[in-house]
Amino acid sequence: MGLGKKGMPLKGLEEAKQADVVYAEFYTSATPGLSPEELGELLGRRVEVVNRKTLEEAPGEILRRAKDGRVVLLVPGDPMVATTHVDLRLRAEREGIRTRLIHAGSILSAVAGLSGLQSYKFGPLATVPFPDNPSPRPYEVLAENKARGLHTLLLLDFRAEENRAMLANQALELMLGLERKYSRGVFSGRTLAVVIARAGAEDVLVKASRAGELLRTDFGPPPHSLVVPGKLHFMEAEALKILAGAPEGAVNELLG
């Protein structure tokens, strides 16, 4: 389904219209996209919404229908970024069901475009989990990326079952907490960060500032993502100022 209400590629629409059955899941990612109702209207046909439990534990019905017919599974963003999708695809292929992917917009490449940061300078990404499931992982990834001068995309935790999507403010708090705990000097209130809210939506918001400043800003409804820039090229610095309102001083500190 890509990013946004009309992020689906033309090829996706075509396949969904021609399929025998169309499933859709809305839990692997909190994209600012279609509701299940809007999706049904867009396709002009019935869509069966599947939840995590069905897709991960009881995909038997989906596979059975894929054996005799054409089944489409619509997912938020780009397919196969979630492990669940890969698992389902492998099950299908093992049972002799041929699978194909239709690629769509993903937050993974959208953040580069929105911020003006260059995609080949991003290190590995990490997810910031809710505090009831804490992990040093996003902090470690950030520390390693920073040591190489690389940018870091931090995705924020999302629990569809509880209808909870982490806001950038909470993610910033959690990263500051990890800094207090591990003290590797990679994330403080003075660190330049970029908040990307609602990538793909009409009201997308991209704001770069020091973490302490961003903490006190209201970015509106989720989904939010966070980017912590590494070293900046001149054009990246310009882009952060012009496209994301970054303060000159914070940007200049990172020019490399």
Next chain:
Amino acid sequence: MGLGKKGMPLKGLEEAKQADVVYAEFYTSATPGLSPEELGELLGRRVEVVNRKTLEEAPGEILRRAKDGRVVLLVPGDPMVATTHVDLRLRAEREGIRTRLIHAGSILSAVAGLSGLQSYKFGPLATVPFPDNPSPRPYEVLAENKARGLHTLLLLDFRAEENRAMLANQALELMLGLERKYSRGVFSGRTLAVVIARAGAEDVLVKASRAGELLRTDFGPPPHSLVVPGKLHFMEAEALKILAGAPEGAVNELLG
């Protein structure tokens, strides 16, 4: 325009139909996509194809028309991955012209889905340039990523002006040449690699094997990309075997 002939998101089609002028460029990436003629048919309107020279050196006409009207610039893959696009966008914003992005499928996230490798385990990507413009960069990036157990996406050089897109076979040769030159022990004929040919097209091909074996394989027409896996999770190993025909032995060596 995303990936493939119908990779364009519905939103992109809508905006292009409503715009006062539609430009398109086909030189920043060799996607197996639309021809300019097919694009015109798809949109049902005139499209002005712009080349590198116009976009980079003489975008005055584009900006002038964007001042009084709605201008759409269609690009291969996801917008703003190329520096040229960022530069044009910054020029527009500096002149008070509001810009917006419509996100689409990109090789950057598609490779993870196609290979079954997990996107959060990819280090920074690099481009393998043609030998008349040699660079140790892809080799260095690969060495650093491997040391961290990360996967590496290698994009292959493309020169629209000369109608030349590098094939995976040549890229493999060049990487082996860099290994002979720098001897850091990160790429040999026994290294497991994944060739992805024509991502987004109906005849997409994904093949994992040792570099020496891939070297002698015909992958058909470009575009090709190369992925060199780092450490593999169990499910990634399964995916490489099932989706890309990877030999058991080569995959097992990387399980970590």
